[in-house]
Amino acid sequence: MGIAFTSSAPKQSGSPLKSGKIVLVLLLPGLLYLGMFFMIPLVSLLITSVETPDASGAIGMYQYGFDLSAYQHVITDYAPQIGRSFGYALLATVFALLISYPLAYFVGVRLRSRPLIQKLTLTLVIAPFFISFLLRTIAWKQIFADDSVTMNFVRNLMHLDPSFHFLGTPGAVVWGLVYNFIPFMTLPLYTSLERLDLRLLEAAGDLYASPAAVFRRVTLPLTMPGVISGTLLTFIPITGDYVNASRDFLGSPDTSMIGNMVQADFLQNSDYPSASALSAVLMVVILVIVGVYVKRTGTEDLL
Amino acid sequence: MKEFVPAGADLELRAIRKEFPGFTAIENLDLHIPAGEFFALLGPSGCGKTTTLRIIAGLEQPTSGQVLLGGQDVTFTKPHERPVNTVFQSYALFPHMSIVENVAFGLRRKKAADPVAKAMDALNMVELGHVAERRPQQLSGGQQQRVALARALVNRPSLLLLDEPLGALDLKLRRQMQIELKAIQMEVGLTFLHVTHDQEEAMDMADTVAVMNKGRIEQMGAPEALYERPKTAFVSKFLGQSNLFVGEIADSSGDSFSISVAGNRITVPKHRAEKQAGKIAIGVRPEKVEFHRTDPAAASHLNILGPGVIKDIRFTGVSNQYLIEIPNVGDVIVFAQNVGISPVIELGEKVWISFKVEHAFGLADLPVGDEE
Numbered sequence: 001m002g003i004a005f006t007s008s009a010p011k012q013s014g015s016p017l018k019s020g021k022i023v024l025v026l027l028l029p030g031l032l033y034l035g036m037f038f039m040i041p042l043v044s045l046l047i048t049s050v051e052t053p054d055a056s057g058a059i060g061m062y063q064y065g066f067d068l069s070a071y072q073h074v075i076t077d078y079a080p081q082i083g084r085s086f087g088y089a090l091l092a093t094v095f096a097l098l099i100s101y102p103l104a105y106f107v108g109v110r111l112r113s114r115p116l117i118q119k120l121t122l123t124l125v126i127a128p129f130f131i132s133f134l135l136r137t138i139a140w141k142q143i144f145a146d147d148s149v150t151m152n153f154v155r156n157l158m159h160l161d162p163s164f165h166f167l168g169t170p171g172a173v174v175w176g177l178v179y180n181f182i183p184f185m186t187l188p189l190y191t192s193l194e195r196l197d198l199r200l201l202e203a204a205g206d207l208y209a210s211p212a213a214v215f216r217r218v219t220l221p222l223t224m225p226g227v228i229s230g231t232l233l234t235f236i237p238i239t240g241d242y243v244n245a246s247r248d249f250l251g252s253p254d255t256s257m258i259g260n261m262v263q264a265d266f267l268q269n270s271d272y273p274s275a276s277a278l279s280a281v282l283m284v285v286i287l288v289i290v291g292v293y294v295k296r297t298g299t300e301d302l303l
Numbered sequence: 304m305k306e307f308v309p310a311g312a313d314l315e316l317r318a319i320r321k322e323f324p325g326f327t328a329i330e331n332l333d334l335h336i337p338a339g340e341f342f343a344l345l346g347p348s349g350c351g352k353t354t355t356l357r358i359i360a361g362l363e364q365p366t367s368g369q370v371l372l373g374g375q376d377v378t379f380t381k382p383h384e385r386p387v388n389t390v391f392q393s394y395a396l397f398p399h400m401s402i403v404e405n406v407a408f409g410l411r412r413k414k415a416a417d418p419v420a421k422a423m424d425a426l427n428m429v430e431l432g433h434v435a436e437r438r439p440q441q442l443s444g445g446q447q448q449r450v451a452l453a454r455a456l457v458n459r460p461s462l463l464l465l466d467e468p469l470g471a472l473d474l475k476l477r478r479q480m481q482i483e484l485k486a487i488q489m490e491v492g493l494t495f496l497h498v499t500h501d502q503e504e505a506m507d508m509a510d511t512v513a514v515m516n517k518g519r520i521e522q523m524g525a526p527e528a529l530y531e532r533p534k535t536a537f538v539s540k541f542l543g544q545s546n547l548f549v550g551e552i553a554d555s556s557g558d559s560f561s562i563s564v565a566g567n568r569i570t571v572p573k574h575r576a577e578k579q580a581g582k583i584a585i586g587v588r589p590e591k592v593e594f595h596r597t598d599p600a601a602a603s604h605l606n607i608l609g610p611g612v613i614k615d616i617r618f619t620g621v622s623n624q625y626l627i628e629i630p631n632v633g634d635v636i637v638f639a640q641n642v643g644i645s646p647v648i649e650l651g652e653k654v655w656i657s658f659k660v661e662h663a664f665g666l667a668d669l670p671v672g673d674e675e
Contacts, residue, residue, distance in 0.1 A: 202362050203395035205382040207409035207454070213383075217408070221399045 049276035060270030070273035085257040089238040092177035100185040108193030168252035176244035185230040192226025311338040311494035312373030312461035319368035328354040330518040343509030351518040388455035389464040396439035403435035409458040425457035465497040536670040565631030576665025584666040590638040591662040594654040609655030
């Protein structure tokens with residue numbers, strides 16, 4: 001219940017100067033780590049994004065400069081991929097939430113009286129992590145392959161056209177995204193729901209709230225921190241995902257997302273400024289979306 | 304949703320039985336609470352009183368039996384469809400809402416007109432109008448308790464259930480809240496059902512007290528009647544303190560009969576005895592007992608026991624508590640008011656005790672350990 005109970009840390013006792021030093025010493029490893037592996041790469045990324053092609057004209061060679069043409073290029077030429085990334089991410093996040101909430105509610109609330117089964121179920125939620133997600137995604141590729149048993153069965157069952165296929169469609173990509181990221185949604189939701197004070201639900205029922213009203217007025221608001229962290233933990237990585245949408249896995253050239261473009265520009269076209277500019281654009285858009293989202297839902301305490 | 308009754312409604316429980324896996328919480332409970340009464344359900348923890356309350360609120364389903372509210376069968380009515388509100392032991396205030404929104408919650412669900420204005424009125428009644436915009440966790444325990452009360456009362460339920468709502472408060476605040484609660488009940492005229500394990504609280508506030516033990520109601524009545532004439536060993540010990548003497552009826556004459564306990568004769572009037580034959584338990588309240596340093600002259604209106612030895616003396620302010628050990632009889636508790644100069648009496652001193660026959664009461668059962 002982070003919304004309600006987050007409060008400022010208790011005041012330090014003792015000499016402020018001394019405790020300040022201790023805090024600094026304790027923070028130092030973390031700050032160093034962030035500096036070396038986050039700040040420096042970030043600055044390097046931004047510098048690369050504004051580099052100009054080398055005077056020699058050699059492919060893949062760039063020199064320092066301040067050239068914003070890469071930004072112009074990615075924003076105009078990659079608009080479909082950018083739109084797709086956020087569209088798929090939104091869809092996959094919504095599906096993951098719709099699937100995860102009842103699951104997390106069941107495990108976190110209904111199974112409370114049976115701790116053993118509760119822990120076991122929770123393990124099952126995490127269990128897929130034990131296998132490489134590339135393997136798992138390839139498994140889906142085989143399941144959805146045009147001549148697979150599954151697809152033949154589905155085609156027969158739903159009387160679909162023999163030419164109907166699923167692999168390579170946006171549907172398959174979103175499916176893969178939901179599947180791969182669902183534990184990131186379920187776990188924060190579970191944490192919120194597991195701490196939910198059920199006496200509050202009884203009180204709401206006692207105060208004439210129907211089960212639907214209890215959910216809308218009490219359960220959901222009180223588990224909002226879990227919903228927010230779950231959606232952020234799925235939405236953000238999904239926008240940058242380049243596996244599911246790749247034509248080697250569940251996608252096709254028509255489903256490529258930002259991640260696929262970054263990969264192509266960086267590894268195939270050696271167009272480092274474009275790859276960097278695209279990454280920077282992705283980052284800024286995510287920051288804006290997350291900022292607005294968190295502000296609107298009133299859970300600043302979470303960040 | 305059912306029509307809400309504007310004033311208090313009477314509650315009737317018919318043959319309620321509640322079984323949980325492994326144990327029976329309520330055996331066979333019949334209870335009738337007239338409209339407008341302040342009724343207390345008193346019992347030790349685990350006696351089934353909270354389960355009874357939860358069944359009335361609709362939070363539990365009875366295994367068998369019926370719940371009637373204002374004559375209507377509500378046994379299978381969902382909690383949110385019952386004109387009943389509860390003040391929970393934990394208060395259960397919604398932490399994500401302001402105080403006034405907490406109070407307006409029920410009104411909003413019922414789609415009542417002017418929920419905020421009514422909520423403010425209710426908050427003013429419990430003198431908390433000034434904290435309306437705060438969050439529950441910013442309030443003290445006593446304030447939260449009053450908010451919980453306002454949140455329930457504002458809906459004008461036919462029946463208000465109080466689940467040990469004063470349990471978490473300190474003694475002084477609890478006394479103050481008891482007075483306020485009683486005043487509010489008289490003012491609004493609703494039916495109150497108060498569940499508590501605090502016998503003083505129950506006797507102080509309720510018109511009628513039902514003493515519950517092991518899923519059954521042992522005795523029910525006005526607090527004075529319960530105290531004056533407890534009918535079972537449990538009630539005599541749970542509601543105040545009692546000295547109990549057990550023996551076979553030795554002598555029956557006219558309107559009284561006597562038992563003999565280790566050579567001491569104890570007489571009880573027949574109209575104050577539940578059981579008229581065989582082995583019975585006779586009790587007396589500690590404040591009705593006096594002690595003497597010399598053997599008092601036997602008289603037909605007095606029960607005399609002794610001599611015994613003073614084992615313990617406790618000074619509690621207005622009175623002293625003495626524990627007197629009488630050989631072959633057991634320990635007897637005596638409360639003596641500190642009026643005038645109390646007799647100088649010391650540990651180990653030899654004393655006799657006496658009490659009036661008219662103060663004795665005969666129980667329907669025998670204390671634990673003395674059963675046949």
